[in-house]
Amino acid sequence: MFGLLTRNSADLNACGIDDRTLVSECRYVVLDTELTGLEVKKDSIVSIGAVAMTGGSIHIGETFYRLVSPETEMRGSSVVVHGITPSEVADKPSIAQTMDELLKFCEGSVVVGHFLSLDLKFLNKEMKRLSGREFPGPAVDTFRIHEWIREHDGSFSTHYNGMVRDTDLFTMAKRYHIQVSAAHNALMDAFVTAQLFQRFLSFLPSLGVPTVKDLLRIGKP
Amino acid sequence: MVIDDVIKFFQEIPPFQFLEARELRSIAEKVSMEFYPKGTVILRQDDPASDALRVIKKGGVKVSVRSEDGQEVIIDHRGEGDTFGLMSLIGKDEKQKTTVIAIEDTICYLMKKSQVLPVIETNPAFTEYFLQFHFSKYVDKTSRDMHAKSLFYGSSDHLLFTTPVGDIATKDVVTVTQDASIQEAAQEMSRNRISSLIIVDDNGLPVGIVTDRDLREKVVSRGRDVTDMVKDIMTLPMIRVDVKDYCFEAVLKMIKHNIHHILVIKDGRLKGVLTNHDLMMLQGTSPLSFAKDLESQQSVEGLVPVSTKINRVVGLLLKEGAKASNITKIIAELNDRLVRKVLEIAEAKFGKPPVPYCWISFGSEGRKEQTFKTDQDNAIIHGDTDSPALADQAKRYFAAFSLFVRDGLVRCGFPHCPADYMASNPRWCQPLSVWKQYFTSWVHTPNPEAVLRSLIFFDFRMLHGDERLAAELRSHLGSILKGQNIFLAQMAGVVIKNRPPLGFFKKFIVEKDGEHKNELNLKFRGIGPLVDIVRLFALESGVSETSTLERIEAMKGKHPSIDSSGDELAQAFEFITLLRIHHQVEQIEKGEEPDNFINPTRLSNLEKRILKESFQVISLLQDGLSDQYGPGMVGG
Numbered sequence: 001m002f003g004l005l006t007r008n009s010a011d012l013n014a015c016g017i018d019d020r021t022l023v024s025e026c027r028y029v030v031l032d033t034e035l036t037g038l039e040v041k042k043d044s045i046v047s048i049g050a051v052a053m054t055g056g057s058i059h060i061g062e063t064f065y066r067l068v069s070p071e072t073e074m075r076g077s078s079v080v081v082h083g084i085t086p087s088e089v090a091d092k093p094s095i096a097q098t099m100d101e102l103l104k105f106c107e108g109s110v111v112v113g114h115f116l117s118l119d120l121k122f123l124n125k126e127m128k129r130l131s132g133r134e135f136p137g138p139a140v141d142t143f144r145i146h147e148w149i150r151e152h153d154g155s156f157s158t159h160y161n162g163m164v165r166d167t168d169l170f171t172m173a174k175r176y177h178i179q180v181s182a183a184h185n186a187l188m189d190a191f192v193t194a195q196l197f198q199r200f201l202s203f204l205p206s207l208g209v210p211t212v213k214d215l216l217r218i219g220k221p
Numbered sequence: 222m223v224i225d226d227v228i229k230f231f232q233e234i235p236p237f238q239f240l241e242a243r244e245l246r247s248i249a250e251k252v253s254m255e256f257y258p259k260g261t262v263i264l265r266q267d268d269p270a271s272d273a274l275r276v277i278k279k280g281g282v283k284v285s286v287r288s289e290d291g292q293e294v295i296i297d298h299r300g301e302g303d304t305f306g307l308m309s310l311i312g313k314d315e316k317q318k319t320t321v322i323a324i325e326d327t328i329c330y331l332m333k334k335s336q337v338l339p340v341i342e343t344n345p346a347f348t349e350y351f352l353q354f355h356f357s358k359y360v361d362k363t364s365r366d367m368h369a370k371s372l373f374y375g376s377s378d379h380l381l382f383t384t385p386v387g388d389i390a391t392k393d394v395v396t397v398t399q400d401a402s403i404q405e406a407a408q409e410m411s412r413n414r415i416s417s418l419i420i421v422d423d424n425g426l427p428v429g430i431v432t433d434r435d436l437r438e439k440v441v442s443r444g445r446d447v448t449d450m451v452k453d454i455m456t457l458p459m460i461r462v463d464v465k466d467y468c469f470e471a472v473l474k475m476i477k478h479n480i481h482h483i484l485v486i487k488d489g490r491l492k493g494v495l496t497n498h499d500l501m502m503l504q505g506t507s508p509l510s511f512a513k514d515l516e517s518q519q520s521v522e523g524l525v526p527v528s529t530k531i532n533r534v535v536g537l538l539l540k541e542g543a544k545a546s547n548i549t550k551i552i553a554e555l556n557d558r559l560v561r562k563v564l565e566i567a568e569a570k571f572g573k574p575p576v577p578y579c580w581i582s583f584g585s586e587g588r589k590e591q592t593f594k595t596d597q598d599n600a601i602i603h604g605d606t607d608s609p610a611l612a613d614q615a616k617r618y619f620a621a622f623s624l625f626v627r628d629g630l631v632r633c634g635f636p637h638c639p640a641d642y643m644a645s646n647p648r649w650c651q652p653l654s655v656w657k658q659y660f661t662s663w664v665h666t667p668n669p670e671a672v673l674r675s676l677i678f679f680d681f682r683m684l685h686g687d688e689r690l691a692a693e694l695r696s697h698l699g700s701i702l703k704g705q706n707i708f709l710a711q712m713a714g715v716v717i718k719n720r721p722p723l724g725f726f727k728k729f730i731v732e733k734d735g736e737h738k739n740e741l742n743l744k745f746r747g748i749g750p751l752v753d754i755v756r757l758f759a760l761e762s763g764v765s766e767t768s769t770l771e772r773i774e775a776m777k778g779k780h781p782s783i784d785s786s787g788d789e790l791a792q793a794f795e796f797i798t799l800l801r802i803h804h805q806v807e808q809i810e811k812g813e814e815p816d817n818f819i820n821p822t823r824l825s826n827l828e829k830r831i832l833k834e835s836f837q838v839i840s841l842l843q844d845g846l847s848d849q850y851g852p853g854m855v856g857g
Contacts, residue, residue, distance in 0.1 A: 051223065054253075057331065060227050061250030159258055177326065181226060191223045198256045 016108055017138065019213035023204055024055040026212050029064075029109040030194040032186045033119045034082040036070050040121050044071040045095060046084050048102055049186030051194050052109070056201045058194050064105045065187040067092045071126075082185070095126050103136070110212060111139040114169045114193045116221040138212070140219030142193055143167055145200050148218040149207065156203045172196055224249050227330065230278060234302045235827055237276075244340055251336040254278070257323040264306065264321040271306045271317060273331040280327030284319050298324070302826035386471050387464030390485040390493035396421045399428065403440055403454060404447040406431055417482040417494055420455050427491045429455030432482055461486045462495070471495050515558050521566060521629040528559055528633040546770050546795055548802055553589035556635075557684055560599075563629040564685045571622050575614045576604035576652075579683050579690035580644070587680040588752065589768045592802050593815050596638040597630055598677070600649040602656050602690045612652075619650050642677060653690050657697045664701050667711040675712065680756065680767045695765050702760055709761060710850045716753040717843040721836035722746045729821040729833075737818045743804070744817035747797040747832075750839050751790065754846070758782060769794055782842060790842070793835030800824075800832065 017026065031050040037043035045068050052062040067084065069092045079085060113119050116139055123135040149156050150163050157163045164175045169192060173180050178195045181188065209215055227249040231237040237245060257263055257280075264271050266287055281300045285293045299305055305321055396419045397406050410418050410433075417432040431451055439445065439454040461484040462471045471483050485493040518524045564580055584598035585591050601619055606612050623644040631637060644650045651659075660678075663671035679698065683691035702708070722730040722741045731739045741747075755769045762783075764775040773791050776783040783790070805815035821829060 057253040057255050060224055060252045060254055060330075063223060187223060195254075195256070198254075199258075202256055202258050202261070 017110065017212060019211065019216075021212045022055075022210060023201060023212060023215050026055065026215075027109045028053040028112050028194075028197070029106045030112040030190050030197060031106075031116070031119060032113060032190040032193060033122060034084060034186045035078060035122060036072055037078050038118070040125055042072060043078075043122075044068075045122050045126065046070050046078075046082060046089060047186040048098065049188070049190040050102070050105060051187070051190050052105070053112075053194055053198070056198045058191075058198060063187060063190075064102065066098045066101065068095050068098050069093065071095060096130050099123075099126055099130060106137055109137070110215070111137050112142060112193065112197050113139070113190075113221070114142045114196070115167075116141040116143075120221060138216055139221050140215055141221035142197050142200065142219075144221065145197070145204075145215075145219045146172065149200060149203070153203075153207045155206065156200075159203075169193060169196070227252055227254075230330075231276075233825075234276065235825060240340075248332065248340055252330045252332055255329050255331055257327045257329070259323055259325050259327075261323045261327075262320065263323060263327075263329075264317050264319065266317055266320045268317045270315055272334045273306055274304055274334075275306050275329040275331050276304050277301050278328045278330055280323060280325045282321050282327060283324050284321050286319050293320070300826075303830070385464060386462050386466050386468055386485050386495055387487065387492065389468065390464070390495040391415075392493045394419055394491055394493055396425075396427075396491075397451065398423070399450070399452045401451045402448050403436075403445070403451050406451040407436060407447070410436075416496065418451075419484070419491065419494065420452055421491070425491075427484060428452070429457050430482060430484065431455045434481070456480075460484065463487070464492055468495075515555070515562055518562060519566070521563060521632055524559065524562060524629075524633050546798070549590050549592065549798060552591050552593075553586070556586070556591060559633055560630065561685045563626055563633065566629065567622055567625050570625065571618065574603070574622070575611055575618055576606055577687040577690065578603040578619065579686040579688065581681045581691055582684050583678050583681040584642070587682040587767050589682070590748075590752070590798070592798070593805055593809070595635070597627065597635045598638055598642050599644050599684075600642070600678075600681070601644040602651070602653050602694060604687070604690065605652045605654050615652075616647075619644070620647065623650055653693060656694050660694070660698050661701050664698075664705050664708045667708045669715075672708075672711050672715050675708075676715070676753065676756070679760065682767045699763050699765065702763070709757065712757055712760070713846045713850045716750070716757050717846050719746070719750045719753070720843065721750055721839045723833060723836040723840060727833050727837075729829075731821065732818075739822070740818040740820045742817050743797055743801045743819055747836065747839075748794070748801065750843070751794055751797070754839065754842050755790065755794075757846070782845060786838060786842060789834075789838045793838045796831050796835050800828065 029050050029052055031048070033045050033049075034047045035043050036046055047067045048064065050064040052059045067089045069089050071094075120135060120139065127133055127135045146163070146167075160176055164172055166172065166175075169189065170180060172178075173192050173196060176196065176199050178192055178199070180192055204210075204215065209218060224246070228242075228245050231240075231245055231249060237248070240248070255275075263275070263282065266285075277299060279301060281298060282305065283298050284305060287293055305319075395409060395413045395415055397409055399420055399422060401409075401420070406418050406420075410416070410431075417430055419427050420429040420431065422428050429452060431454060435454050435456060440447065445454070460474050460478050460480060462474060464485055464487040475481065475483055481496060483495045484491060485495050515524070515527050518527060560580070560582070568574070579602045580599060581587070581602060582599045585595055586598050601623060603615055603619060606615065627637070627643055627645040637643070642649060659674075663675050663678075667675075681691070681694075724730045729741060731741050752769050755772050758776060758780050759766065759772040762776050762780040764772060764779065766772045766775045770791055773783055773787045773794075777787060778784065800819065801817060804817075804819050808815045821832065824832065
């Protein structure tokens with residue numbers, strides 16, 4: 001049907017964001033999910049964390065964090081990663097209720113994530129099952145933005161004495177001097193991603209990426 | 222999670238650390254976090270004022286202003302834990318007054334005025350901190366910090382919140398009528414030594430106010446004709462408070478309207494004027510009832526229990542938020558009374574002295590700058606006599622007398638002076654003529670020992686007895702010092718040798734090893750050099766006061782270095798002294814022996830910065846001395 005670019009633009013209008021909005025003034029929701037595993041068919045979401053931003057300003061108190069009672073069985077291998085045990089989530093609300101709250105939190109915002117396509121796959125799966133639609137809204141991926149900056153510009157690289165080739169969130173965070181306290185909690189990871197995005201944002205306007213339209217072009221997941 | 226880190230960060234930082242956990246959380250929830258790469262102009266002068274307070278989480282900024290001739294002048298560097306944009310929260314400035322640039326990658330927490338103001342307004346500790354910051358810069362506030370940490374905080378003894386304006390406002394208001402000229406108004410102000418004047422109409426009702434600032438900004442700097450009417454330059458409308466309002470409300474209004482004088486109204490009539498200065502003075506005095514206790518004692522035995530109370534008073538004063546200079550003044554007053562009492566007891570025991578005498582104290586006692594009981598530093602000047610028999614009798618009398626006093630003082634908690642600078646040492650119990658010879662020879666032959674003696678003895682102060690003897694010695698000193706540049710240069714050489722412990726890049730220099738590893742000595746490396754400089758200035762300008770702050774005050778208008786940095790010097794002295802007293806009280810409360818060593822890493826960010834600034838003032842003046850006395854100056 002639509003390519004990703006057009007989908008993004010259509011979403012912009014649908015959620016009421018003017019694509020001429022400056023990247024320094026747009027509202028963003030930076031999001032991360034923890035999963036039972038990486039296979040969309042077999043696995044499902046265990047927790048969702050998100051933090052709101054306006055331009056480069058991270059709103060510390062405006063966060064979203066929910067544990068979800070997973071639709072599929074939790075596997076030992078993933079429990080090790082995120083540290084959430086089956087008994088912890090057994091009595092949590094289902095994804096249906098959580099999804100409503102998340103949609104509300106993301107209203108009027110561009111969704112941001114690191115390797116967001118994976119999170120979106122799972123969110124879309126749940127959305128489709130629940131409402132027949134995809135997870136709405138324009139979205140950008142910090143991993144993509146990083147790639148784009150690395151290919152197109154020298155000033156960011158100069159500022160940080162070079163850029164990393166690794167794509168892992170925590171390697172990047174370390175390289176760009178972002179403090180990481182508790183890894184692999186969806187909210188903390190979203191917060192780290194937000195800071196990574198914040199680093200990029202402060203350089204983007206001078207790199208020819210002044211508006212949300214431009215941002216969506218370079219950062220599509 | 223995310224927010225807990227923010228709360229943890231704010232718990233370490235004044236004024237946020239004064240907030241309760243619940244309030245801190247409600248503030249943290251509204252905080253946002255921004256990142257500025259090195260070189261970012263965060264705030265720009267003359268832009269609309271920022272609507273947020275920024276707290277530096279990581280990195281650093283420089284604050285600068287553009288002078289009238291277009292030059293950027295850096296006025297401050299701020300680092301982790303420091304704030305900027307403070308006044309935007311409570312002030313009413315519409316334009317940004319400074320430019321703030323990130324000098325490294327900087328992360329700030331931001332608090333929007335609209336979100337945080339309600340919390341601030343309902344929180345006295347917070348508000349007061351800001352007020353203090355505004356009108357008395359650092360020194361008084363730090364005593365307030367310490368105050369905040371004490372148990373007394375939060376009780377009703379908060380002077381700003383409990384004192385009605387009417388209690389401290391200047392009551393005799395000086396006024397002129399509307400037809401007065403600028404010059405007449407200024408003359409009236411000079412005559413009354415006041416910084417503001419009220420202009421009244423024919424019914425005596427106030428219509429405007431003129432302050433020093435108006436004269437500066439509207440008359441002198443614009444070359445305005447002084448025969449113009451004063452009403453043309455007066456400020457309208459006048460901000461007023463009621464006599465029954467608490468001082469705190471007056472301060473709020475002063476800040477809001479950016480003024481330093483406020484009218485005090487009672488029943489619709491002008492009752493007085495309240496100034497910044499009045500408010501600062503509010504933090505001083507404390508009645509001391511047990512001085513009476515002291516007076517009623519008739520024996521050394523009876524004095525001992527009373528004297529032990531003095532240490533306790535210090536802790537109390539500190540907790541009440543008293544200024545350092547007031548604390549030391551009160552200690553001096555109490556110790557003086559104690560010593561006088563011992564002398565009276567001795568006089569009663571030994572009978573009337575054969576010749577008149579004067580008991581003097583010197584060193585920190587002479588300067589009224591003792592914190593806790595320090596060594597005895599005292600001497601006797603007695604009258605001269607032509608009769609050898611009488612001289613001999615005096616010698617024997619004062620020998621026994623001074624021994625008794627020495628031992629009595631030891632029992633009251635003043636230890637022996639290790640260098641034996643005591644009246645019980647025959648060398649320091651001499652007739653006036655011998656004292657004059659001592660002083661003359663030290664000044665004329667300024668070898669290292671003589672300079673050292675001068676540093677100690679020239680701070681002498683008469684404590685008891687015939688004051689004419691001390692006065693004559695003081696005036697003798699004044700006359701022999703005239704034109705003695707070699708002596709002063711020698712003294713300057715000694716003074717500049719003891720540099721404050723501040724290294725390159727403004728890092729504190731601490732002890733490298735030993736018992737006090739990583740600590741610095743506030744007395745010898747901070748207060749010492751400061752006192753020495755001020756003493757040298759006092760000798761240069763011939764003022765006879767002996768206490769450091771009184772010397773600074775007395776030298777205003779007489780000594781160029783004091784005119785340029787006297788206030789900073791006084792603040793530095795207050796601050797270091799306060800830090801020292803606070804440290805010692807803490808030790809005493811823990812049951813330890815008080816000393817002068819502090820570990821600078823244990824200070825709050827604010828305290829560190831003020832201490833650095835204080836040391837810098839001293840350093841700069843020492844550099845000035847090097848220039849002044851030049852290469853010919855050879856150290857002692």
